[in-house]
Amino acid sequence: MRTYLRFVSLIAAVLIIVINTLKTSAQETVIPIETKDNAIVLQVTADKHLNIIYFGKKLSDKNEYQNITHFFPLDGNGVFNSAYTTTTRNLFEPAIAITNADGNKTIDLVYVSHAFDKISDDVSEVQVKLKDPVYNIDVTLFYKLYNSENVIEQWSVIENHQKGNISLNKYASANLLVHAKSYWLKHYYGGWAEEMRPEETQLTHGIKTLDSKLGARADYFQPPSFMVSLDKPSAEDDGDVLIGNLEWSGNYRIDFELDPTDNLKLLAGINNYASDYSLKPNTPFETPKLVYTLSHHGAGEASRNLHTWARKYQIVDGMGPRLTLLNNWESTYFDFNEPKLSGLLKDTKKLGVDLFLLDDGWFGNKYPRNDDHAGLGDWQVNKAKLPNGIAHLVKEAKDDGVKFGIWVEPEMVNPKSELYEKHPDWVVKQPKRDEYTMRNQFVLDLSNPKVQDFVFNVVDGLFTQNPDLAYIKWDCNAVMYNAYSANEKDQSNFYVDYVKGLYSVLEKLRTKYPKVPMMLCSGGGGRVDYGALKYFTEYWPSDDTEPIERVFIQWEYSYLYPALASSNHVTDWGKEPIKFRVDVAMMGKLGFDIVVSKLSPDQLAFCQQAIKNYGDFSEAIWHGDQYRLQSPWDNDAASLMYVDAAKTRGIMFNYLVNNRYHKGTFAPIKLKGLDAGKKYRIKEINLYPGTRSGIKEGVYSGDFLMTVGINPEVREGRTSVVLAIEEEKS
Ligand code: GLA
Numbered sequence: 061m062r063t064y065l066r067f068v069s070l071i072a073a074v075l076i077i078v079i080n081t082l083k084t085s086a087q088e089t090v091i092p093i094e095t096k097d098n099a100i101v102l103q104v105t106a107d108k109h110l111n112i113i114y115f116g117k118k119l120s121d122k123n124e125y126q127n128i129t130h131f132f133p134l135d136g137n138g139v140f141n142s143a144y145t146t147t148t149r150n151l152f153e154p155a156i157a158i159t160n161a162d163g164n165k166t167i168d169l170v171y172v173s174h175a176f177d178k179i180s181d182d183v184s185e186v187q188v189k190l191k192d193p194v195y196n197i198d199v200t201l202f203y204k205l206y207n208s209e210n211v212i213e214q215w216s217v218i219e220n221h222q223k224g225n226i227s228l229n230k231y232a233s234a235n236l237l238v239h240a241k242s243y244w245l246k247h248y249y250g251g252w253a254e255e256m257r258p259e260e261t262q263l264t265h266g267i268k269t270l271d272s273k274l275g276a277r278a279d280y281f282q283p284p285s286f287m288v289s290l291d292k293p294s295a296e297d298d299g300d301v302l303i304g305n306l307e308w309s310g311n312y313r314i315d316f317e318l319d320p321t322d323n324l325k326l327l328a329g330i331n332n333y334a335s336d337y338s339l340k341p342n343t344p345f346e347t348p349k350l351v352y353t354l355s356h357h358g359a360g361e362a363s364r365n366l367h368t369w370a371r372k373y374q375i376v377d378g379m380g381p382r383l384t385l386l387n388n389w390e391s392t393y394f395d396f397n398e399p400k401l402s403g404l405l406k407d408t409k410k411l412g413v414d415l416f417l418l419d420d421g422w423f424g425n426k427y428p429r430n431d432d433h434a435g436l437g438d439w440q441v442n443k444a445k446l447p448n449g450i451a452h453l454v455k456e457a458k459d460d461g462v463k464f465g466i467w468v469e470p471e472m473v474n475p476k477s478e479l480y481e482k483h484p485d486w487v488v489k490q491p492k493r494d495e496y497t498m499r500n501q502f503v504l505d506l507s508n509p510k511v512q513d514f515v516f517n518v519v520d521g522l523f524t525q526n527p528d529l530a531y532i533k534w535d536c537n538a539v540m541y542n543a544y545s546a547n548e549k550d551q552s553n554f555y556v557d558y559v560k561g562l563y564s565v566l567e568k569l570r571t572k573y574p575k576v577p578m579m580l581c582s583g584g585g586g587r588v589d590y591g592a593l594k595y596f597t598e599y600w601p602s603d604d605t606e607p608i609e610r611v612f613i614q615w616e617y618s619y620l621y622p623a624l625a626s627s628n629h630v631t632d633w634g635k636e637p638i639k640f641r642v643d644v645a646m647m648g649k650l651g652f653d654i655v656v657s658k659l660s661p662d663q664l665a666f667c668q669q670a671i672k673n674y675g676d677f678s679e680a681i682w683h684g685d686q687y688r689l690q691s692p693w694d695n696d697a698a699s700l701m702y703v704d705a706a707k708t709r710g711i712m713f714n715y716l717v718n719n720r721y722h723k724g725t726f727a728p729i730k731l732k733g734l735d736a737g738k739k740y741r742i743k744e745i746n747l748y749p750g751t752r753s754g755i756k757e758g759v760y761s762g763d764f765l766m767t768v769g770i771n772p773e774v775r776e777g778r779t780s781v782v783l784a785i786e787e788e789k790s
Contacts, residue, residue: 088103088104088105088106088126089103089104089171090102090103090104090113090125090126091103091104091174091186091188092118092122092125093186093203093205093212094118094205095118095205095206095207095208095209095210095211095212096207096208096209096210097117097118097210097356098115098116098117098118098210098354099114099115099116099117099118099119099125100112100114100115100203100212100236101113101114101115101125101128102143102188103126104171105138107138107170108170108171109138109139109142109169109170109171110142110143110144110169110170110171110188110190110201111138111139111141111142111143112141112142112143112235112236112237113125113128113141114128115236115237115238115354116238116300116354117356135151137149137150137151140152140319140323141237141323142155142235143188143201143235144156144169144190144199144201144216144232144235145235145325145327146166146167146168146169147165147166147167147168148166148167148168149168152317152319152325153267153315153317153325153327154230155216155230155231155232155234155235155327155329156169156199156216156218156228156230156231156232157228157229157230157332158197158226158227158228158229159226159227159229159336160195160197160222160226161220161222161223161224161225161226162222164195165229166195167192167195167197168192168193168194169190169191169192169199170190170191170192170193171188171189171190172189172190172191172198173188173189174186174187174188174189175187179204182206182207182208182209183204183205183206183207183373184204184205184207185202185203185204185205186202186203186205187200187201187202187203188200188201188203195222196220196221196222197218197219197220197221197222197226198218198219198221199216199217199218199219200216200217200219201214201216202214202215202216202217204349206369206372206373209353209365209366209368209369209372210353210354210355210365211351211352211353211365211366211369212351212352212353213307213349213350213351214233214234214236214349214350214352215233215234215346215347215348215349215350216231216232216233216234216346216347217344217345217346217347218231218339218344218345218347219342219343219344219345220339220340220341220342220343220345221341221342222341223341224341225338225339225340225341226338226339227336227337227338227339227552228332228336228337228338228339228345229332229336230329230332231329231330231332231337231345231347232327232328232329232347233306233328233329233330233347233348233349233350234326234327234328234329234350234352235325235326235327236325236326236327236352237323237324237325237326238288238290238302238323238324238326239322239323239324240290240291240300240322240324241290241291241322242262242263242290242291242292243262243263243288243289243290243316243318243324244260244261244262244263244288244289244290244292244293244294245260245261245262245263245268245286245287245288245316246258246259246260246286246287246288246289246293246294247259247270247282247285247286247287248282248283248285248616249281249282250281250282251280251281252280252583252584252603253584253602253603253604254602254604255279255283255584255585255588255601255602255604255613255617256283256585256601256602256612256613256616256617257616258616258693260287260289260293260294262293263288263316263318263324264318265318265319265320266317266318267315267316267317267318268315268316269313269314269315269316270282270284270286270312270313270314271311271312271313271314271331271333272284272311272312272331273311273331273333273334274310274311274539274540274586275310275311275488275503275539275540275543275555275558276309276310276471276503276536276538276539276540276558277309277310277536277539277582277586277587278306278308278309278310278311278312278586278587278589278591279582279585279586279587279588279589280539280586283305283585283588283589284305284306284308284312284314284328284589285303285304285305285306285589285619285620286302286303286304286305286314286316287301287302287303287304287359287362287619288301288302288316288324288326289301289302289359290302294358294359295358295359296358296359296360296688296691297357297358297360297361297732298357298358299356299357299358300354300355300356301354301355301358301359301361301362302352302353302354302355302362303352303353303355303359303362303363303366303619303620304326304328304350304351304352304353305350305351305352305366305589305590305620306328306329306348306349306350306589306590306591307348307349307350307351307589307590307591307594308329308330308348308559308589308591309559309562309563309587309589309591309592310330310331310555310556310558310559311330311331311333311335311555312328312329312330312331313327313328313329313330313331313332313333314326314327314328315327315328328350329347329348329350330347330348330555330556331555333555334543334551334552334555335552335553335554335555335556336552337552337553337556338550338552338553348591349590349591351366351369351374351590353365353366353369359619360687360688360732362619363618363619363620363686364685364686366620366621366622367621367622367623367685367686368622370590370593370621370622370625371622371624371683374590374593374594375593375594375596375597375598375622375624375625376570376574376575376577376578376593376594376595376596376597377575377577377597378622378624378625379683380575380597381678381682382577382597382598382624382649382678382682383413383414383415383463383465383530383531383577384412384413384414384415384649384650384651384652384671384674385408385413385414385415385416385417385465385531385651385652386404386407386408386411386413386415386416386417386651386652386653386656387417387419387533387629387651387652387653388401388404388416388417388418388419388653389419389420389467389653390605390631390632390633390653390654391404391653391654391655392404392419392421393420393421394420394421394429394430394431395421395430396421396445397444397445397446398445398446398447398448398452398453401416401418401446401453402456403657404416404656405453405456405457405460405462405464406460407656407657408457408460408462408656409460409461409462410656410664411652411656411664411667411668411671412667412668412671412672413462413650413651413652413671414462414463415462415463415464415465415530415531416457416462416463416464416465417465417466417467417531417533417651418453418464418465418466418467419467419533420432420467420469420535421442421445422441422442422445422446422450422466422467423435423438423439423440423441423442424436424438424440424442424477425438425440425442425443425444426438426478427474427476427477427478428442428444428445429442432474432499432500432501433474433476433500434474434476434477435474435476435477436469436472436473436474436477436501437472437473437474437477437478437479437480437504438477438478438479439468439470439518439521450466450522450525450526450529451525451526454526454528454529455528457528458528463528463530463531464526464528464529464530464531465529465530465531465532465533465577466522466529466531466532466533467532467533467535468518468519468522468532468533468534468535469534469535469536469537470514470515470518470519470534471503471504471506471515471536471562472501472502472503472504472535472536472537472538473486473487473501473502473504474500474501474502475495475497475500475501475502476500480502485505485546485547486504486505486508486510486511486514486546487502487503487504487505488502488503488504488505488540488542488543488544488545488558489502489542489544490542490544491544491546493542495542496541496542497538497541498537498538498539498541499537499538499583501537501538502538503538503539503540503558505545505546505547505558506557506558506559506561506562506565507545507547507548507553507554507557507558507560507561508545508546508547508561509561511547511561512561512564512565515565516565516568516569519532519534519569520569520572523572523573523576529576530576530577531576531577531578531579532576532577532578532579533578533579533581533600534578534579534580534581534596535581535582535583536581536582536583536586536587537582537583538583539586540558543555545557545558559591563591563595566592566594566595567595569595570595577597577598578595578596578597578598579596579597579598579599579600579627580592580593580595580596580598580599580600581599581600582600583603584600584601584602584603584604585599585600585601585602585613585617587599588601588617588621593621593625596625597625598624598625598626598627598649599621599625599626599627600627601613601614601617601626601627601628601648604633605628605629605630605631605633605634605653606633606634607633607634607636607640607641607644607645607715608634608636608715608717609634610628610644610645611644611692611698611715611717612692612693612717614626614628614644614647614648615688615691615692615698615700618686618688618700622682622686623647623648623649623681623682623686623702624648624649624681624682624683625648625649626647626648626649627648627649627651628644628645628646628647628648628649628650628651629645629651629652629653630642630645630650630651630652630653630654630667631652631653631654632654632655636779637748637779638659638663638666638667639666639670639746639748639780640715640779640780642666642667642670642746643670643713643715643746643780643781643782644713644715644780646670646673646674646681646713646746646782647681647700647713648681649682650671650674652667662748662749662750665749666746666748666749669746670746673745673746673782673784676784677702677709677710677711677784679704679709680702680703680704680709680710680711681702681711683704683705684702684703684704684705684709684710685702685703685705685733686700686701686702687700687701687702687703687731687732687733688700689701689712689729689730689731689732690725690729692715692717695717696716696717696718696723696724696725696774697714697715697716697717697718697723697724697725697772697774698713698714698715698717699712699713699714699715699725699729699772700712700713701713701731701732701733701785703733703734703785707733707734707735707738707762707787708738708786708787709784709785709786709787710731710733710734710740710784710785710786711745711782711783711784711785712731712772712782712783712785713780713781713782714729714772714774714780714781714782714783715774715779715780716774716775716776716778716779716780719776719779722775722776723775723776724773724774724775724776724778725771725772725773725774725775726771727769727771728768728769728770728771729769729770729771729772730765730766730767730768730769731762731765731766731769731770731785732766734762734765734766734785735762736761736762736763736766737761737762737763738761738762738787739759739760739761739762739787739788739790740759740760740761740762740765740785740786740787740788741757741758741759741784741785741786741787741788742755742757742758742759742760742765742770742783742784742785743757743783743784743786744757744781744782744783744784745782745783745784746780746782754773754778754781755770755771755772755773755781755783756770756771759788765785770783
């Protein structure tokens, strides 16, 4: 019987191969991968290689795609436009490079089959199976399509069916190809408190690489995000713009290779630096996803596409509400005790926000966490500061009518800690070299399942002991200087396994606590990427909360991430008045980190009213569409607005960013995204007590507001202006 079944399946397999062969020899198979407006078209060539023949606006007649063959003429080998570039016959940067079990260093991939899966009305998936005709390796390319958002997630799965381990020398998630007359790359650089500094430059021939080698996060110097504009630099509302982000919180590498005939190849994935991944037989290796969207109407539409996708499909509870909060980091640092916190809980209520967030410094006994030199890793409540424990504070918060949240940094350890004394082998460091720390701390080895359990238990323990705990701020303040794992047999696997270990802990936590709000922080914005954001409700953009700097930082993040995910805290950084600081924080997820008791009565009354206004317009800010109206880089004042899906309520923020004499807005600014046929009442809100509006308040048509605009009258003495836009029903 068994022999018969084997015979039948062999015949079936032969038949499938024959059918495929017939199909390809009669006509080159074309595989269109389409979203609402775009298409990536793959083609199986006569010799069964899989190429990209098109990436752009979709055609109304699918049959015409096959006429695009040889759109990218380059060399005679026919693989320069490979959909997943190998090392055989190829003259350019590969997407995949391997060392086979026998030491041979080549890979070639040919088409086997493809399948379309409909996941929902909006989401579908295309899988294309490839195999090496000589060595036993399978690669499947995945394209997850979010139709109405025009967003694609792309990744690959590599399977080793050889007798021994193979080594993955390069393993990109995605290999894209576009063709234009010129390409403009916008990307970011920065450092601590200097996140998201943009640079846009025309790509020249050769390879431009964005990458990082930090181990425990993707970003410190440059995030895994890019914007490529075709034929001209990026513009807000016109032109072809491709925005993407690698969903990976570790070492990444994104190559942009402009070949001699002006095709641009984009390869994105895990950085192969020190990471020749050793892959066991029959263990699939899944690369992280590259998420991207292509717009034909500029960066504005591209970012709105990404925001909608992120809210619907990626960020935790992206369609839900967010909690406003009071954080104690900058008001107390490590110096607090129970009576001080009791006062802050009362201030939380007085201010009118939802939650009090207790920051760093609440743990460690043998080595108390009184500064950043000790205690990290010892997650027992500090008895001297908080004799009645966290449970007592959670209860007190409840009695005061506010929620309670807490800071953790569970992946890290100070050398001065009981954890380090007990488990020196859990620490990422070179056994034979000097120790290097960042902020006096080491990274714990998350490739080790025991460490994964420890990290899970730190957070799970807090929730099980305090069922009313409503919020976590998860920090990560160090990178890896001396990557080495006492747990790994093959050190080449460590960087990758660290991030996979982190994700498996977060996955387990999210299975148990699917919606609890968690803020992603990494000494500022070191971990802001869509891989990590799958597990978080919000992120901390930067430790720099100086409000003018923040206008620029938040502006740039907004190309990638939706406003409800941006934790913007009002602090005492800078010299701007409280109104300016609050108005800036309101363009995202509003929070405070100030000493409420030091506010004057007017300042307090202003904050309380602004928090109420924020509640009134939160639907537009959190779930509406964002329009950037006037950039802080080219103007004296920045302007942006949000409008809800029904186009009935919106809010416009305006900030003076040039404090020189006689600077401001002297002409109307055109609004966007409204309904031209509707009438809107424009009213200035967030007015400081005792001041009056400086704008021409009244009712205007959407047509007027979008064609002529309105002047927010930003200038000295009115350095920030917030306008409410509300439909006026006749
Ligand atoms: C990092 C964070 C801060 C704060 C401190 C606590 O620097 O970015 O917001 O939580 O850690 O040590």
